[in-house]
Amino acid sequence: MSQTVEIRSPGARVRLGAVFLGFLKVSLLGFGGGLVWARRIVVERHQWMNEQEFAETLTLCQLMPGPNIVGIAVCVGSKLRGAIGAITAVGGFILFPWTVGLSFGGLVLQHAELGIVRGILGGLSAAAAGLLIATGIRLLMPHRKRWIALVFAACAFAGMAFTKLPLLVVLFGLAPLSIAATALESARAR
Amino acid sequence: MNSSPASLVFAAHLAVLSSISFGGFPTVLPDVHNFVVASGWVTDREFANFFAVSQVVPGPNMILMMSLIGLKVGGIAGAIASALATFGPPCAMYYVSYRLWDRFRDMPWQRIVRRALAPLTIGLVIAGGYVMARTGDVGWPSVAITAAAVALMLRTRLSPLWILMAGGASGALGLL
Numbered sequence: 001m002s003q004t005v006e007i008r009s010p011g012a013r014v015r016l017g018a019v020f021l022g023f024l025k026v027s028l029l030g031f032g033g034g035l036v037w038a039r040r041i042v043v044e045r046h047q048w049m050n051e052q053e054f055a056e057t058l059t060l061c062q063l064m065p066g067p068n069i070v071g072i073a074v075c076v077g078s079k080l081r082g083a084i085g086a087i088t089a090v091g092g093f094i095l096f097p098w099t100v101g102l103s104f105g106g107l108v109l110q111h112a113e114l115g116i117v118r119g120i121l122g123g124l125s126a127a128a129a130g131l132l133i134a135t136g137i138r139l140l141m142p143h144r145k146r147w148i149a150l151v152f153a154a155c156a157f158a159g160m161a162f163t164k165l166p167l168l169v170v171l172f173g174l175a176p177l178s179i180a181a182t183a184l185e186s187a188r189a190r
Numbered sequence: 191m192n193s194s195p196a197s198l199v200f201a202a203h204l205a206v207l208s209s210i211s212f213g214g215f216p217t218v219l220p221d222v223h224n225f226v227v228a229s230g231w232v233t234d235r236e237f238a239n240f241f242a243v244s245q246v247v248p249g250p251n252m253i254l255m256m257s258l259i260g261l262k263v264g265g266i267a268g269a270i271a272s273a274l275a276t277f278g279p280p281c282a283m284y285y286v287s288y289r290l291w292d293r294f295r296d297m298p299w300q301r302i303v304r305r306a307l308a309p310l311t312i313g314l315v316i317a318g319g320y321v322m323a324r325t326g327d328v329g330w331p332s333v334a335i336t337a338a339a340v341a342l343m344l345r346t347r348l349s350p351l352w353i354l355m356a357g358g359a360s361g362a363l364g365l366l
Contacts, residue, residue, distance in 0.1 A: 027249045060291050063304055065211040066280020067250055074284040086285055094277065097249020098257065102269060105243040105258050112239050116362055118327075123361020124242035125322065126332040127354050130339025132216055132319030137344060139312045149309035156313030160220040161320045167221040171210055174310055182306035
């Protein structure tokens with residue numbers, strides 16, 4: 001991928017079209033998760049950010065709510081061309097797959113009652129639910145020696161899975177407690 | 191049917207949820223599920239179908255899933271409103287925080303908050319999967335597919351795409 005690196009003089013303005021196309025590519029290549037492709041295109045292909053900048057941006061995006069990968073688009077676009085750049089990058093990332101997905105989805109869902117479509121959708125949904133559960137378990141592994149983390153993960157799980165409480169209540173009920181416990185934990189470790 | 195109030199109510203609810211979707215949008219799935227099914231806009235099965243379709247299309251699949259719900263609630267305008275409500279508020283937050291990042295990147299509280307939020311969001315992701323596993327036509331075959339997907343994802347290096355396709359294929363064969 002690195003053979004076609006664009007040479008850019010440091011002060012040159014990146015064209016909005018290039019920003020749009022760059023993120024369009026990320027969205028088309030990134031089946032499921034586009035993070036790998038975002039790094040390739042932003043860091044290797046266009047050198048819009050260096051490796052460290054990209055890593056820091058990712059850290060920032062993981063701290064914030066929302067889809068991390070869209071956050072990368074916002075930050076890169078904003079770095080290159082300010083607010084308009086951010087909007088362009090997000091547009092490039094979302095517009096095409098969204099249009100295709102909505103048309104395709106609408107079409108499939110019109111036939112959702114057909115026997116075979118119904119079976120496929122049911123199987124997909126069950127498998128995708130499993131992938132989510134597995135992703136969560138994987139994310140939990142690095143925390144498995146911290147009982148505080150396990151307790152709060154269990155509370156958040158139970159709060160959403162077994163009650164009909166709104167997320168706002170569960171999250172803001174648990175977050176202050178978790179922050180306090182973690183602060184105590186790290187104070188004690190010091 | 192005048193569906194624009196419903197679209198607006200749904201979009202407003204999504205805007206609140208997307209603003210607190212720490213750890214990604216799957217964390218808000220149980221809340222959205224309760225909200226739209228209780229409102230009578232979407233049936234349990236339809237919700238599972240939207241989830242299924244959004245998983246096999248490239249690109250940001252949670253935005254697509256919310257748009258499919260919006261499409262059902264209020265037509266194409268509802269779909270656009272739902273998409274904007276799903277990514278708009280986080281984008282604004284990303285934008286502002288990217289501009290301010292240099293000021294708070296080295297602060298110790300930032301590390302503690304992240305360490306404290308991580309387990310919560312992980313619990314919420316698992317809850318999202320659990321709720322989705324119980325949505326739609328649930329019986330022992332679908333539970334078996336979910337369990338197999340968990341095992342394959344944790345024990346093998348198979349691409350998630352293959353696991354999804356295997357799930358879809360077993361549904362096509364009439365196992366459900």
